[in-house]
Amino acid sequence: MKILVCISHVPDTTSKINFTDSDTKFDTNGVQFVINPYDEFCLTRAMWFKEKQGATVTIVNVGGAETEPTLRKALAIGADDAIRVNVNPTDGLQVAKELAAVVKNGGYDLVLAGKESADYNGQMVPGMLASLTDFNFINGCVGIEVDGTAVTATREIDGGNETLSTSLPLVIGGQKGVVEEKDLRIPNMRGIMMARKKPLQVIEPVGGEASTSVQSFEKPAPKGAVKLVDADNVDELISLLHNEAKVI
Amino acid sequence: MSVLVFADSSEGKFKKTALEVVSYGKKVAEQLGTNVVALTINASDSSELYTYGAEKVVSVSNDALKTFNAKQYAAVVTEVAKAQNATVIVVDSSIDGLYVAPIIAVNLDAGCVSNVVDVPSSTSPFTVKRKTFSNKAFSNTIISTEHKVIGVAKNSYGVHENVVAGSTEAFDATVVDSAVKSEKIERITGKVTIADAEIVVSAGRGLKGPENWGMVEELAEVLGAATACSKPVSDLGWRPHSEHVGQTGKPVASNLYIAIGISGAIQHLAGINASKVKVVINTDPEAPFFKAADYGIVGDAFEVVPKLIEKLKAFKAS
Numbered sequence: 094m095k096i097l098v099c100i101s102h103v104p105d106t107t108s109k110i111n112f113t114d115s116d117t118k119f120d121t122n123g124v125q126f127v128i129n130p131y132d133e134f135c136l137t138r139a140m141w142f143k144e145k146q147g148a149t150v151t152i153v154n155v156g157g158a159e160t161e162p163t164l165r166k167a168l169a170i171g172a173d174d175a176i177r178v179n180v181n182p183t184d185g186l187q188v189a190k191e192l193a194a195v196v197k198n199g200g201y202d203l204v205l206a207g208k209e210s211a212d213y214n215g216q217m218v219p220g221m222l223a224s225l226t227d228f229n230f231i232n233g234c235v236g237i238e239v240d241g242t243a244v245t246a247t248r249e250i251d252g253g254n255e256t257l258s259t260s261l262p263l264v265i266g267g268q269k270g271v272v273e274e275k276d277l278r279i280p281n282m283r284g285i286m287m288a289r290k291k292p293l294q295v296i297e298p299v300g301g302e303a304s305t306s307v308q309s310f311e312k313p314a315p316k317g318a319v320k321l322v323d324a325d326n327v328d329e330l331i332s333l334l335h336n337e338a339k340v341i
Numbered sequence: 342m343s344v345l346v347f348a349d350s351s352e353g354k355f356k357k358t359a360l361e362v363v364s365y366g367k368k369v370a371e372q373l374g375t376n377v378v379a380l381t382i383n384a385s386d387s388s389e390l391y392t393y394g395a396e397k398v399v400s401v402s403n404d405a406l407k408t409f410n411a412k413q414y415a416a417v418v419t420e421v422a423k424a425q426n427a428t429v430i431v432v433d434s435s436i437d438g439l440y441v442a443p444i445i446a447v448n449l450d451a452g453c454v455s456n457v458v459d460v461p462s463s464t465s466p467f468t469v470k471r472k473t474f475s476n477k478a479f480s481n482t483i484i485s486t487e488h489k490v491i492g493v494a495k496n497s498y499g500v501h502e503n504v505v506a507g508s509t510e511a512f513d514a515t516v517v518d519s520a521v522k523s524e525k526i527e528r529i530t531g532k533v534t535i536a537d538a539e540i541v542v543s544a545g546r547g548l549k550g551p552e553n554w555g556m557v558e559e560l561a562e563v564l565g566a567a568t569a570c571s572k573p574v575s576d577l578g579w580r581p582h583s584e585h586v587g588q589t590g591k592p593v594a595s596n597l598y599i600a601i602g603i604s605g606a607i608q609h610l611a612g613i614n615a616s617k618v619k620v621v622i623n624t625d626p627e628a629p630f631f632k633a634a635d636y637g638i639v640g641d642a643f644e645v646v647p648k649l650i651e652k653l654k655a656f657k658a659s
């Protein structure tokens with residue numbers, strides 16, 4: 094089985110979010126970048142397939158050279174090789190078009206992508222990629238088993254889970270559950286040494302165009318101070334929630 | 342030209358998000374000087390949508406569409422969008438809404454924007470505000486394609502009555518083949534789910550152990566709320582993973598979020614920023630959650646919560 098894992102390079106979850114150039118650009122100053130948490134679940138699942146069922150695992154990122162340390166980290170976790178599509182994308186459709194070209198050229202059977210990236214949270218790349226390649230598609234995936242070309246997968250639905258059957262080739266939009274958090278892999282020294290020698294191919298974009306663009310960013314208005322209520326006076330809290338906030 | 346809204350239903354009944362997206366679509370149609378068309382799939386009676394501004398409802402009834410299937414539903418929305426000459430297509434940002442939106446976008450070669458929190462600030466260029474950076478910021482995004490797909494974030498625009506004399510027409514949609522088949526659906530029944538809840542009562546490690554969740558459940562019951570928890574609580578197995586709220590868990594966009602014994606770590610707050618009113622109960626006056634909260638009680642949950650339950654019961658009864 095040939096597996097492709099899409100890796101997004103995103104600010105660490107604790108990053109302070111700031112903007113520059115009159116609020117038109119994300120300020121990367123002092124920001125630590127990591128593998129997108131949702132992609133990490135997918136990468137670990139791919140390693141499991143590789144070790145238990147036999148598979149090759151390629152990782153791919155659409156982005157500039159600054160994403161390479163993140164790709165090396167994913168190689169250190171155990172992916173076989175990496176591809177970077179050399180363009181700074183501006184929206185999900187553009188990323189999906191570039192990924193679709195990689196998928197078509199590479200003959201992959203299974204494409205694993207996080208259901209969303211922790212920066213722009215668009216939740217559209219996996220679905221668009223599946224449509225552009227005409228692969229089957231399961232989003233919000235919390236479990237996947239492959240037997241030959243037959244696939245059984247589980248996805249989250251409102252208030253529960255749905256079990257689905259399908260077949261390869263398949264794109265999944267994955268999240269926690271594809272593997273559990275305790276099973277996530279961290280690179281060890283040997284992995285880090287080996288990752289240095291693994292192939293990281295840089296390819297030029299096919300020129301997929303974006304359909305949206307960010308005009309400006311905004312931060313939420315600063316919040317007013319919390320209204321404290323005495324612990325002995327929960328009646329006041331009820332009254333505030335009823336009369337002032339009008340939520341009960 | 343028209344605005345097409347997919348009004349999702351479950352067992353024939355409209356979800357609250359359906360009424361919200363219709364309200365939203367009506368407003369966008371007004372901005373564009375056109376009409377709004379609502380699409381329903383297997384909803385028994387669509388007249389409720391007239392109350393929120395849908396002059397026209399296109400109703401698709403087909404047993405083959407009984408269970409949600411993203412590819413099939415997206416194909417129906419696409420077919421109706423073409424038939425109605427719709428350039429703006431509005432869906433909700435629920436799990437299913439986010440599943441179909443990108444497929445519709447590729448079908449129509451449309452720009453797609455999810456988690457949108459307001460009606461367009463401009464229709465030329467077409468600019469919408471959406472949540473980004475795990476709810477820590479917004480981006481004003483221009484959609485430059487002729488067709489546009491918009492996923493409206495829950496509880497962001499609200500439900501607005503706008504009574505019109507609507508009419509419904511049946512539409513015989515094509516059901517495309519999908520190699521993804523639903524085998525089994527398991528829902529926790531009889532409980533309010535986090536996604537649908539107007540009120541969420543959530544508790545953290547401050548509760549010390551699973552045996553103390555009785556009061557959390559009782560408070561939730563009094564309020565008709567869903568229960569939730571912080572990540573360590575689900576990691577420790579005190580509560581199911583489906584209740585874990587935050588950046589790596591579920592997002593909450595309720596009207597009221599009550600956090601009991603939760604410190605308010607940045608990853609937890611990322612999941613609840615979209616909630617309107619936040620109440621915190623915590624023994625530590627320095628807990629970061631107090632900075633994010635609207636109302637707070639510095640106090641011991643084991644004393645405050647039982648009192649709150651008792652007083653709320655009296656309040657509800659009065």
Ligand SMILES: Cc1cc2nc3c(=O)[nH]c(=O)nc-3n(C[C@H](O)[C@H](O)[C@H](O)COP(=O)(O)OP(=O)(O)OC[C@H]3O[C@@H](n4cnc5c(N)ncnc54)[C@H](O)[C@@H]3O)c2cc1C
Nearest residue numbers: 545546547571572587588589602603604608609624625642
């Ligand atoms: C990559 C990453 C992702 C993460 N994602 C999430 C996520 O999605 N969701 C999430 O929740 N966390 C997440 N976390 C963990 C997060 O950083 C915090 O560790 C977690 O939110 C803390 O949970 P807590 O507030 O329940 O526990 P604690 O930090 O232990 O806080 C307990 C609180 O209870 C209070 N307390 C104690 N006793 C009482 C009492 N008797 N009455 C009232 N209050 C009391 C204490 O004062 C304290 O504030 C993530 C972390 C990382 C690194």
